[in-house]
Amino acid sequence: MGYIRWKPYVTAKQIQFAWTIFSQQLWKRSDDQLLSARQLLAEFTEQGKVDLLELPATEGVTILAFGLKRVNRDLRGKIVEIGVDATFSTNALNLELYSTLGEHDNAGFPLSYCFVSTASSIAPRKRLNAIHSWFAALKAKYGLSPQFVHTNKDTAEIGAAKKLWPASKHSICLWHLKRAVRERLAKNKLSTTPYDPTSAHSEFAFINTSFVPTTRADPSEFEGGVIDDVDPIGTLAEPVVGPNSLTIRLPGLTQRSLESPPTMPSSNTMDVDNNNTTSFAHLDTAPTKKPFVRLIVKDPITTPAIPADTTPPPRDRRTFCPEEHRVDIVAMMVRHYNAHPLIPGFSHPSPAGIRQWAVEQMYKYCERNDLPEVWAYLWGNWYRNGRWELWSRSVHPDIPVLKTTMIVESHWRRIKKDFLHHFHKPRIDLLCWILVEKLVPEYDRKLDVIMRPIARYRELPAWRKAFKREWRRCEKAQITNPDDTAYAPNPYKWVCTCRFFVESRFMNCKHLIQLVEPVPPIFFLEVSRRRTTPFWQHPSLIPLYEEPAAPRVPPVLAQIDAVDDGVNGEYGEGEERGDDEDDDLLNEEMSGIFDRTTFLEDMTHAADLCDWFSHALRYQIQYQDRRFLAHVQRYGRAFFQFASDCQDLERRTNSTRTTNPNTWETGSAHTMFFRTRPREVIREALGAPLTSAMEED
Structure with a gap:
């Protein structure tokens, strides 16, 4: 007090420094940060707040993990999906901070935290083994066995999860997937992931073995940073027939047909191709067995009779992926991600059928636009066997609630924006104290509200x-x-x-x-x-x-x-139509020749029906039947919309405060032939009922 009396002007930095010194008794147990953090977590374990997880020690690997006792106790056996992610720059020792969040009621709740550093280790798969030991401790302590594991494209997290929970469906975050593909497509480096066209053709017959990149492959370019082992296929295996294929069985050719002189096929003949590499079908002349030949029928219009020039175009100033194709490729991948057998309308309702549909769409798009490097990258990192299962939803019979790891990203935002902005890389023990004493109690309270509901609904998920x-x-x-x-x-x-x-x-x-x-x-x-x-x-x-x-x-x-690329297909609900479609609609309506008598009868009948239905609707008002109103709104929605558009057109035409509507403006094709009434006619129509009523009185 004497110091403050003689030095009344104290800066904010001095106050913060004094607060830091005085608050050390809350979280500091030793000068060694790791030892102090371990002792602090041991105290929290005795208090029943956390469980200090004992993990096997590995030379050169620094790891410290603890689980949240109350959250794991309340959610034990109820966790179906978990999200795992890491963040950096959170502590003075530069340890990576991992967190596992469990999904409950579409919200994320932290289950455990883990500090990891493998910078000093030279052991193979050091980070994968460290994360695996952490997952194994969670499984042994809390019985954690999720059906879905959501991570980014980090192969250490993916490998650790698949090693411990082989039956679980791993799902790469959709946001990270889109970002990774966008970043790679934006680069101009032509060398890409190693690509084996023979292996790809052995899975899907429509993949041409000659459609390959002309540049040298980069063995180090794999999404996730780990090179996967791809089994090479030396011989051309028989392509697998997918569920979307149509197999035609025909009797085999006889010896007599072989002796007939060959003829040059004309442009009207059908080209039959067995494996897309040769133009001759397999012949079996054994007399004891009736042979059959499996044929793949091609479109005679698109298949030329004379082989075209297969010389690749000049590669001068060639880019990896032109800018006009990047949006379409990412959009196709999003549709392939969302496809699932439970949702009809994509392809054969099976995981194999959806994969064949997705691969064929992407391959045909790359082939038509001459993008062999893009196809090699997409196949090697996303569509080949072993990678497709990591991000596609169709391989599991259920559809997960989460699409991304945003529950974990939001958790990091809370830690960094709400607490760590007061500190610059705090000590490990201080960070543990903040997590346990400041952050976790909020999740405990929210989970308590969800698990033990009362009469009021409060603090529900956002x-x-x-x-x-x-x-x-x-x-x-x-x-x-x-x-x-x-x-x-x-x-x-x-x-x-x-x-x-x-x-x-x-x-x-x-x-x-x-x-x-x-x-x-x-x-x-x-x-x-x-x-x-x-x-x-x-x-x-x-x-x-x-x-x-x-x-x-x-x-x-x-x-x-059935469109090749799946992008330039039909218009969906709510999408705008082009000018060509408006012209087609106009020509279709103008093409008919109407008889005047028929027109008068039809129009008079339509007007009388509208008058009758208007009176009938007003009669229904007294009964207050919402079921009938729902039917009227559903079945009359198109007519009411058309009438409303005509009314709006007439109002704008007769108004002196708005601009006159354009004949060819967007969305006005269906009201083009509606003749608006002048103001005098509208005034007479509105006054007619009043005049007739006065005459009756």
Whole structure:
């Protein structure tokens, strides 16, 4: 006090330094940071807050791990998905901080933390073994055995998880996947991952063995930093017939047919190719066995009769991937990631069928745009056997709740922005004290609210607000044609074939939401997400119609997905149409020759029907039947939208405060032939009922 009395002007830095010195009694147990942190965690273990995990010591490897006792106790046996990630620059010893978060109610809860450093070790697979020992301790201590493990593309984390939980589905974060592909496509380096076209052709017959990069391969370029062992195939194996293929069996050729002189095929003949490398089918002349030949039929229009020049184009100033193709490739990979047998509309509803569909789409796109280096990179890192299973959802019978590791990234943000911004690389013991005493109690309280509910709903996960916002938006969205066969929404299984449903974070779309009765507000507080059909479950989800005996399979889906690259396909729901489609619509409507008598009868009948239905609708108001209103809104949505557009066109035409509508403006093709009424006619129409009423009085 005497010092402060004589020195009244104290700076903020001096106060912080004094606070640091005085607070050391809370977390500092020794000058050695690791020893002090271990002693501090031992004290927390005695207090019942954490469990200090004993991990095997390895020369040159520094590792310190502990588990959160209360969170693991409450969630024991309930963890289906976990997220694992590491962060840097959090402590003075530059140890990597790993964290394992368990998913519960679409939210992440920390299960354990681990400090690791392998800089001084020369042992092979040093980081993989260190992470594996940490996972093994969690499994032994808390019985942790998840079905889904979400990580980034770090092969040490992937290898450790697959080694300990071989039956679990590993899922690479979608955000990290997209970023890795974008960064590689943006580079101009032509040398890429080693590519074996023979091995690729042995899996898929449509892959041409001559479509290979012309540059030398880079053996060190593998996503994740670890070179995988690819088994070379010296001989050309027989291609595997996928579930999307059609096998045609024909009787084998006889000896007499062999003696006939060969003829030059004409342009109208069908080219038959057995393995895409030779133009002759296999002949079997054994008299004791009736031979059969498996044929792959090619399109005679696209297959030339005379072999084309296979000389590659000049490679001067060639880039790895032109900029105009990068967005399409990433978008295709996202669709391949989202595909699953539970969601119809992609291909054969099986993991093998989806993989064949995805590989063929990507390969045909690269082949058509002359991108052999891109195909070699994509095959070696994402689409070949052993890599496809790491990121595709289709290989597991269930669909996980998480798509990314954002629950872990959000956890790092809380640590760094809420606590560590006061310190610059604090000591290990101080960081452990912050995690246990400041951060973990908040998760304990939130988990206690979820696991032990009371009468009030409080501190619910943040995803429920976004879920409600998306649900309300889909409720109000317009469905142009409710009977469109391009989509097959099934509210009982809660699946739809539209693109929005597949890409949605919550697996919702307007087609499904408008097929169920309006939900009460409590629905958004209690609804739960499932990993199989139906994906959302709550007593308030009541479909408006009975479940059909057989699901409606839209025949147009096969045509949409039959496009080579999957990018320039049909327009989805809510997408804009081009000018060419408007011209086609105009020509189609102008092509007919209408009889005047038929026109008068049809138009008069339509007007009389509208008048009758308008009076009938007003009569229904007194009964307050919302079920009938739901049917009116569903089946009359297209007509009401058309009437509203015509009304808006007439209002804008007769208004003096707005610009006159353009004839060819976007979205006005369907109202092009609507003749708006002048103001005098509108005034007379509005005054006619009043005049007739006065005459009756």
